[in-house]
Amino acid sequence: MSVIHDPLSEEATSRIIRAAVAASSPLEIRGGGTRTLSAGGAGRDILSSASLSGIVAYNPAEMTMTAKSGTPLDDIEAALSECRQMLSFEPLDVRALLGTGGIPTIGGVFATNASGPRRFVAGAARDSLLGVRFVNGSGEIVKAGGRVMKNVTGLDLTKLMAGSFGTLAFMTEVTFRLLPVPETALTVVISDLNDAQAAAAMATAMSMSVEVSGAAHLPESVRGRFLGGRLPGGAATVLRLEGLSASVSVRAEKLTAAMASFGPVGTLDPADTAQLWREIRDVHAFADGTARPVWRISVAPTAGHQLVAALRLETGVDAFYDWQGGLVWLRMESDPDAELVRRYIKALGGGHATLLRASAGVMAATQVTQPQGEAIEALNARIREKFDPAGIFAGNVATGARY
Template sequence: MSAVDIQYPETEDDVARIVADAKASNLSVEVRGGGTRLGLGRPSQSASALSLAKLTGITNYDPSELVMAARAGTPLAEIESALAENNQMLTFEPMDHRPLLGATGEPTIGGVFAANVSGPRRISAGAARDNLLGVRFVNGTGEIVKSGGRVMKNVTGLDLVKLMAGSWGTLGVMSEVTFKVLPRPETAVTIVVSGLNDAEAAEAMAAALAMSVEVSGAAHLPESVIHKFAGGSLKGGPATVLRLEGLTPSVDVRSERLVAEMARRGTVSVLEAQASQDLWREIRDVIPFADGTMKPVWRVSVAPSAGHQLVAALRLKTGVDAFYDWQGGLVWLRMEADPEADLVRQYIKVLGGGHATLIRADAATRASVPVFEPQPKPLEALARRIKDQFDPAGVLNPGRMTAGM
């Protein structure tokens, strides 16, 4: 459902007033950043929207302290540009969902943390939430809250920062975020091991991560998707790719060790800095499935040893294409037609657990299928109690994550 009335607050006080007015009028609002992820999650159930597109600006940045603070609507491109001027970066390399979802707009730093968006470097740098140090937000009653300051009634002991990251605007409207940054690596290379099947690749990635060579990215790209990566720099059969970053002399030494180990498993080649950067950007943004269709795409997190087993089991039952990130623990699945939600989640449970998020599907499917992993009853009850404390009237993004909440 498209929002009819969009309000653009320019200050935190404006946000608080809009939310308080909505609560007083018994209305709900759809919370937006740059609008790049509107097609992710259950469809909006609100007739009005609050966009943070005008709540922008870097409010504090001391490169020597490796910390930045910015208003939530600040474009991610502005953040990355300021960091690049000081040879720094966001270590968790957040995904840009626009190619996959066919979306427009500009990703915002608040949206990144609200959705806990993390990329290939998560295996070494942690998720977005692990890099978030502080938040200011407006709760569902129109009160301004900041981490480390006022403690909300009946939520003593809860980590507000961790709660807000990944809450998709259902608990509060983030107005400012403070986060860690780190120096940008001097160089990067990618070791490519060709010809491994999915199971062999899982073993190779595990072996690479067990070595003291500091792998910062580990992915496997089956033959069905290989031609869609990095402008054709990867050719032939399947490729298992392992990224090394850091100072040039260190990368050279670690690369030599990793090449020697991987050569026992398959044919090895090396992508240098620019080609390596291009490849990992395309892995991050799921470019093979950015095909202009609405074929369902799942983001599945399982144990690294279980990813290829999940794909093999699904291929016996339904049409599916896949590739792997995070040492095989993150599986990107594209279904040919039906999302097969029950089947996907049943197999995940059989293989030891994990979670599946339906990243892309048409609105009707997203309204009928649990987009986010259903929680066990005790966790669901806890989530509802937290929602009741932060947003008792259900003003903020109702139903975005779970029906009826």
């Protein structure tokens, strides 16, 4: 039976890891328990961040915050809302999609590099991470980075921790930058475009000086699952504008005029805009209570619709697009067909595909993360060996930590 270790401090964490090394007992890192990349981990002891919770420092004037890794994301966002500040990268919440419970934590956000619709203009979670404290696989307590953005030479340990999924170390504290909450937001909606036309419209919008902060395309097959079915009929190509009210109004007028050449144009008010982009962020269309395979695919914006079109000729799929078409959320009707998906991605110039949801058996039998070339995998192996020479966190490489 697995033992759950729930340390109250970095020192206690260090002792637990050193004991695990001495006993050659691997550890599964667990944050809020909201996700898992596969069905692995049975029999491993668990190292939890649940008791490492609390905001350590918050400086609204400098727009930075430091928090312990197990701090619930809700606590972070509640504190930020009082000063009208936010995490710019819109961390997605996968619980509805995966059918899981748990509580999202700030450490889990950075460990998984969880980034939402604003990522293509504001950067990913790792781009907001300024500093981190962690305990490595030898039980050593390490501090990297700080509370200001600095130029980095050599290996950037802070950025290395983001998206590492517990494969390198156990994060205990994170420091990150913030942005002000926009005064208002609205969404321009272009109706009835096919996927290729939508890609062209989004590219045109992004080339304009209107500062689009969200660009997504919702084909007819998924459009009715967003905003309670209140989007205009047909496919919906949606473009978000944020900022001062007067500025948003002027930019919306300019964008609407430009998009009129593509199709019928309408707008959504701030309340519907907030709801729609939350649903896009959290993959609401595929949060259907099933285990049908869901892929998260990152490709060039011009390649997303080509990938989906090619797959539709081979198998049953449903999809929608974020990040100007560069992020494809793809649901397979039956088998995840990893070889087929990755073969087409390679043919279209490359990218990354992660199988985020499937049945436990399928997840266990599938390489859920993107295969790396020999050179990159050799580099990753050397980095893991430096951080975790005894392989205490090695199980997280194959299965993903349960953040």
